[in-house]
Amino acid sequence: MFDRSRSSSPEATSRCQSTCVSQYCRALLNRVRHNRCSLLIGLATLAAVAFLVWPRAKATTGVGAVHLKTRVPDDSVADARSLTGPNLASKVTHLTHDLRNLAEHGVHAILTGRVSPSRDEVLEAQAVLPAAHKTLRFPVCNGFANQRLSVVYGILIAVRTGRTPVLPVFIRDGIQRDETAVTATADNKTPFEQVYDLNFFLHELAKRGIRVLEPQDAPKESAYTRVELASVNGNIVGGINNTYKDVLHVTVDCPLFKLTPGELSAKADEPVIWSVLDAMRPADKAFEYAASMQHAILKLGGLNGKAATKYNFLHLRMENDWVAHCERWSNINDGMVRDNCYNNTETIDVQLRLFAFSTDVPLYVASFWTDVDPERAKKVMSRLVEAGYRVITSADVFPEAMKNEGREMRALVEYYVGFGANRFIGNSVSTFAALALLERRHLGQWAAYYNGGNVPIAPYLPVHKLAWVFTYNSWSAKYDYMLKAAVRSANSIGTLKPFCIFDGNTSSPIGRWLVDQNVTLIRHVPTWRQELIQKAQARMKENVQHSHLYKNPDMLVSTFQRVDLPVVPILDQYTYVLYTDADVYFRRPIHLDDFGLPLPRSVSMSYEFYKMFPYNAGIILANLPTMRRNYKAFLHMMLDNDDGLYYPNFGPADQGIINKFYEKDLRSQMLNQAFNTKPYNDFDAASFLVHFHGPKPHEYLSFLETGKCDFYSVCEQGILRSLCQYAKEWAVFIPEESVATRLSDSCSWLTNPTIMAVFQKRTGLVAQNQAVPDDKKQEFTQRQRLLRRLRSSRKQLST
Structure with a gap:
């Protein structure tokens, strides 16, 4: 995996070049001393580094040519010569090869931030862990992302049942033509270490208290008792612990999605899930493929002889197997709404505009092109080009050697090329895109999905968070106590990611408190602020009776902030967000699917005091792409008002205009009262949140x-x-x-x-x-x- 904790820009590299030789020398001396390498090897390595760095003192990208960046800063500037110069590329390739022969942890690993633990370090980390008395074997199944998640589920089941997991082998080609799971066979398998950095994986999990056995260190397969997970469906952990508690070694079928949402816990399982995902970084060969592709994308996406400084990533599911999958999946007769599998695929250019994908940034489009109908590809790609995007595909940048790799290796490489992108967008029904979205957001990177609706795997991965948004300011101290209850209760249920559109001084006590509570503060000044205040003041005397907000311009603007949900930075990556006022508290974990499918076309709210329209805007489930599409028309209606921002028959302020503009959608799909429960109504034990309305x-x-x-x-x-x-x-x-x-x-x-x-x-x-x-x-x-x-x-x- 790329070094996610670091991000290097060409400027930063350039600035450090005057001291880079001494820094690398010190780092290498420390490494030599740590590994007790011979002095001869150490001197040879130092000389090699000097040879690598000294001729490049005037280059603008320095080490960036061999370091795969996790995220290219918006203000970075790259020199195309440093990325593509044939002489330099040749030097780096041959020198890197030579350095790897010098020591187990060569200079290349240090330069790229990929120092891998030695075998002794792995054993040392595992030595403090309990012995592996009981073990669990499991296979992986299907495509790249499903195999990655199979490892997560297998280890999670092992941890939950007090067993030591055994590493599985991977599948070279996991393409599915029907619902039959694909598992490893003699001619369709790949060792774990050829896919992921084995020592890093074992070491990282050991640091987190999880021992993992390699296959050769586990008991023979004949010593294992086979357990079909379907036989204990709904209570896998309990079933294994109870029925097989005296069995030392258990092997199960592919565990992918076998743990039901009811068995999963956001609080208990999140540390294990992230430990496994973070520990699975690509092996050296895959890493090098990804580095090569990223540099090629930046080169091809550049203009006027200069490489691009960033690129966006579109994972477009339109392969023949995906079309067939969507047809099967959408017609499963189990009462579940499945209405978003192929949505917006052939009009993807429209969705990219809704998610603010700039045509000034090159667009890498990932798909398994050998399985895509040529006419379908031509239709979709033509629209992207006509929309002004500089499109790059794998055919343009795949390294020659990679073309002979299996389908899942290519998917792995593109997955990590996605981590280097400025923006990522994919299909939420695809496990690949859903997992990439999950991991990117975990790292603070922008990620979205283009097909609307829900994320089907979210209930099966409790680390997926629903974006919760509220507005607040630094001058309403008398309401701080309610806000604190709202944030603490949200943090306690563990399924929400809190965002605050904040007005005022972020260094105020409440501002600092919010940051300490892991709330993302968003400073946003609406373009319509002054015009709104002028409209409000025009009929101040007549309309102050409708709402106390009219008395204070800042308070009025603050509450109107919710109409800007679709255009606020950071939030623009989300399809659905839950907006609430600050006077709420959460009683139960909330997931997007809890609101019921199909999800709202635009906004959904519930009634106020009366069980009648217009509705209360204190709680809103908001479809941001739809609101973004309607944004200009909405503002026009909001400000084209001679009643001082009071909307007759709909109510005052932003609540009035939301009810007026979205009346049809609101009437057709009202938000369940379980998401806007009020204390003056009867008690509801099933309520998700309570609103002190x-x-x-x-x-x-x-x-x-x-x-x-x-x-x-x-x-x-x-x-x-x-x-x-x-x-x-x-x-x-x-x-x-x-x-x-x-x-x-x-x-x-x-x-x-x-x-x-x-x-x-x-x-x-x-x-x-x-x-x-x-x-x-x-x-x-x-x-x-x-x-x-x-x-x-x-x-x-x-x-």
Whole structure:
């Protein structure tokens, strides 16, 4: 695998050249000393490095010619001569070959950041681990990405069952023509070490407490008991632990996707999953193929004699086997919606525009071209060229030697070429693209999918995160306690990736706190800010009654930020995001598929106080590509308004315009109330998140203490229904906040049925079908009810 922790730009390399000789000398001396190589080898190696570096002192890319960058910075500048010069390339090739004969860990490995542990270092790391008394064998199956995931699942099952996993062999050609799994055979297999760096893999997992056996170190296959995972489907770990607990050595069939979502845990399994994926870096030959391809892409994608500084990567699934797969997969009659397998493939140029793929950046298009219908390829590629993209394919850059490699080796190389891309986009139904998307986002790299809908493998890989977005600012300190509960509860369920569109001072206490909680802060200034403020001020007096937000321009702009979800940087890689206000807390893990399939065409929201349209924008499941397509028309409707940003029949501010613009889609697919549960409704044990819509916790507390509430009977209905049940859960996330402890304490006696009955009788409170009277339809109109009776009853109850 490439050194993902580093990123080198040509400028950075150029700047260091005055000191690079001494730096490399020191590094090599340390390496020589560590491995106790002979002085003769050390001197020869140092001389070789001097020969390699000294003639290149004036080159602009330095070591970059042999170092495969994980991510090319946007501002990097490459000199085509340093990438393509035949003399230099020849020197590097021959010198690298010579250096590898000098020592086990040669200079080339150091230059590329790929120093691999020695066998002694592997054994030393494994020595502290428990002995391998019980073992687990498993095969891999199908194509490259499925084989990669098979290793993840096999090791995960081994760890869960307390067994030591045995390394499998890989498959040279895993192409599937039907649903029958492809496994390794005598003439269709490849040793692990020819695919991945074996020593690195064993060493990295040992560092994380996982011993892995090589096949020759494991008991003979005749010593193993065969277990068909289908026989313990739904409880694989329990089945193996219970039925086969006294069996020392177990072998299973291909474990790919055999662990069901119900058996997986984001918190428990994530460390193992990432340990395995991060440890699988390509073997030297695959690494060199990928390095060669990356440099060739930059060269071919350049202009005016200069190599490009970056490239984008499109993994386009349109092979004959993929077309057949989509037809089979989409017609599986199991009640599951499968509506996005081949979507947008033949109009991929449109999708690239929606995801802001610049035509100024060369586009590498990956596919298994030998299995693509020529007419289909011509149609799609012609559209890309007509759209202005500088298209490069494997036919342009595959090294000659690589053309004789198996299909899965070529897929492995292209997978890692994808890691060097500025932007990556693929088909989410494809395991290759879904896994690449997962790993790139884990590394902080941009990744998207073009086919819409969901990511089918996401429930089977709990490390897939749903993007959760909220807006906040540095001047609303009185609401900080609610935000903290929201973020901590989100982190506790482990299935969300939090983003905050932040306004104000990021160095403020709340800004620093968010960063400490692993929230990605996004600074974004809307292009429409000033025009929006002017529109609001035009009818300030008339419309301030509709929402308190009209009083403060900054607050108004802050809440309107949600309309920019499709154009905010970083978020532009996501197809769906969950937007919420800050006054929520999460009760259960949430995955994209939990919202039900098919997913919304644009936006989905649920009702407010009334079970009727218009809906509440405090919680939105947003389809960003659709919103991006409609963005200009949306802004035009939003700002072409003479009512001071109040939208008659739809409501005030951004909620009003969202309801107005997307009325048809909203009415056709309303968001389930389990994702916008309110305390003034009946308790819902299956709720995913609770929204303190209307009264906030401190206002409920004030109502209990003073009898005052500015939300009609909403406070009353919250107390009579489910506030206290939710409040006790919510308070756990902010035990340091007095409002949480006081509200929880107040609820302790209110949840007593006898006390509640007395409370209702003394106050005259009766549960209603809805929280707000029929004749009062403005959410924020102030009114005080039952003031004297509540105060009197509170005094009597306290005595």
